[in-house]
Amino acid sequence: MERGQKNPFSGTVSVFHERRLPEEAIPAGYAALIDAYMLPVPLPRTLSAIGPRHKLYVADGWRLYTPRHAPEASLIGHLTFALRYEGLDLAVLKRLFRATGPDPIKAVVEAAPTGSYARRIWFLYEWLIGEHLDLPDATRGNYAPVLDPKQQWAVEGKPSPRHRVRNNLPGTPEFCPLIFRTEAIEAFIARDLAAEAREVLAEVPADLLARTAAFLLLKDSRSSFQIEGENPAQDRIRRWGQIIGEAGRHPIDRTELERLQRIVIGDARFVHLGLRQEGGFIGEHDRLSGAPLPDHISARHEDLPALIEGLERFDRDIAPGLHPVLAAASLAFGFVYIHPFEDGNGRLHRYLIHHVLAARGFNPPGLVFPVSAVILERIEAYRHVLESYSRRLLPLIDWRPSGRGNVEVLGDTGDFYRFFDATPHAEFLFACVAQTIDTDLPAETRFLRAYDGFKSRISxxxxxxxxxxxxxxxxxxxxxxxxxxxxxxxxxxxxxxxxxxxxxxxxxxxxxxx
The missing domain is CATH 1.10.10 (Arc Repressor Mutant, subunit A)
Known part of the structure; x- marks a missing residue:
């Protein structure tokens, strides 16, 4: 910053972007960067600020740090603070790099060429923007992980010799949701739910297990339709149940998703099959004018081929390195936010959960966890999880009515669907899977044993x-x-x-x- 130039970083505030702080404090890290560079991005679920007291605490969506944590009021100061304390927010970082351009990032690296934060920032710029900075390859410095695995779930990753970092991001530039480590997720993973499921079923006779699996498959199929408010004929429920039973056998790509959509829709006389060719949203229409009233706006149809390719690469290259439930949450909820089809997205979203769990060997052989049935029981929590991102995203999307009761998105929104915080989604999915193991599997096998006993005595x-x-x-x-x-x-x-x-x-x- 040149002499006489006003520092763009704000001082003490009590309200930040309509979000009230627990007490007056100075925004730091991502909050400071979003404000200083006027970045049009969804605010992180938790923001950081420097409070006046020597007390570190979390309240009302804020994490308040002490004065000794205060970063230098500069780009590098707040960027380093964000990486050190807040983890990675790729949507914010990509918009930031576009706003700064290459020169300030290049200056950050030249000022500390062996610094781990500088090299991580350098890598992230080139990875997200897709352009090389005019810098020679790094020759010194220990290899640092791009994503701090103590903060967010990472994969083993591969070294990037140019930056002397290890790229352990759980995705690609085309699709990379991130999940924070939380006590809830740590506890679920420590339980080893897959092993627990096998133990629950270990003493179940083969014929009883087969009947349990068949019932749960049908139950999941029926529940998936009920979540969408549909009550189809029994043969259609059975057909979709058969498809769920085959989940994990075929890799996910555009062709496979379009095949599944055709099966889901059945009667397609009034539905365009394949990727949308116009905008899309979830919500209602004004009763008088027919104007759209969106709760969620889907990805632009122009971005769909690239986003679906990102999902494909994630399923093929990244998901095998993540815990299956984390991978399922990232892929499935990413798909439903993208909403690539005119109809059938909800059921395909839940199919993708089954696909990842089955493909990664998480399910007991021959059995499908009735995730949709549990979601139906927890429908309000499910909607809350979906809205945890949609509500932060919607105000940032510039759109207008298309004239056909639809929406036309006016800006570039693709990155909002590539990069999102999937932590609430992973916690929710873990809770659903745990319920199937703790309650549904034992209850169904107990029911069938009792049913067989009842039938034997009646006979x-x-x-x-x-x-x-x-x-x-x-x-x-x-x-x-x-x-x-x-x-x-x-x-x-x-x-x-x-x-x-x-x-x-x-x-x-x-x-x-x-």
């Missing part, structure tokens, strides 16, 4: 075909263990009063297992 009283027995069980189950007067008078008029009493007693003995 000792009266002979009836399987279809009639299933009807008897449903009537009892729906009526709290009592056979209704209507059922006694019609479908089961042939039963004696004594037989009915005995059947109801047998059901009562096993009722707690149903």
């Amino acid at each position: 000792g009283l009266v002979d009836m075909p399987d279809r009639t027995f299933d009807l008897l069980f449903r009537f009892l189950h729906q009526n709290g263990g009592t056979l209704s007067a209507r059922a006694r008078a019609k479908e089961f008029a042939a039963l004696t009063e004594k037989e009915v009493e005995q059947i109801e007693t047998i059901y009562a003995d096993l009722r707690n297992s149903f």
Whole structure:
């Protein structure tokens, strides 16, 4: 900064970009950079500031540091602070590098050519912008990880000799969501959920396990339609269940996604199949004018081929190096934010969860975790997770009505779908998978054991075909263990009063297992 030039970094504030601070403080790191360079980016979920007291604490979406943490009020000062304390926010960094241009970044490296932060910044500039700075290759300095693995989940990575860093980013410049290490995620990973699932099923006989798997597959398929507010015919539910059962067998690319969309849609007379050829949004329309009222605006249709290629590369090259649930959260929620199709995105989003878990061997052989069924039970939490990013993104998208009840995005938004904080999504998905292991798998196997016991004892009283027995069980189950007067008078008029009493007693003995 030249003499006499005003320092662009703000002083003490109580409100920052409509977000109130717990007390008056000085924005630092990403907050300071966003403000100084007027970056049009979603604000990080947690911002940093330097407070007046010698107390470090987190409150109201802010992490307040002490005066001794205060960085130099400069580009390099706040960039170094961000990398040291806040991890990487690739969307912010890419917009920042575009705003600064190459010369200030080049000056940062030339001022500290062996410094690990300078070399990381140098690498990130070239990786994100796709242009080489006019600098000779580094010759000194220990290889530093680009992503701090103590802050965010990383892959093993490969060395970049030019910068003397190790590129351990869990993605590519085309698609790279990041996930912070949290106590919740650490605890789930420490449990080794895949091993727990195998233990739950270890003592289950093969025939019972096969029936459990078939039921859970059908349950997941039905739930995935119900999440979208649909109630399709049973044969369509079964067909989609068969597709879910094949998840993980084929790599994800544009051709495969379009094949799956055709299966999901079925009747495509009023739906364009394949990538969208216009804008897209999730929301409502004004009742009078028909104008769009978006809750989420999808990626521009011009960006879709590159974004889908990013998803493909992530699935092929990156996901194998991440924990399967982390990879599934990144891929699946990234897909649903992109929303590449006119219809079918929600079910394909949940299919991608199954795809990653199955392809990485996380599921017990032959079994699908009924993730959609758990999501249906936790639908409000699911919506909250989706909105954790959509609500921060929506105000930044410049759009206008297209005239057909749709939207036309006016600016460059592709990076908002490439780079997002997938931490809430990973925590949510881990909780769903844990519920299937803690509750759904044991409950279903317990139910089938009890059902078989009930059927065996009933067959000792009266002979009836399987279809009639299933009807008897449903009537009892729906009526709290009592056979209704209507059922006694019609479908089961042939039963004696004594037989009915005995059947109801047998059901009562096993009722707690149903």
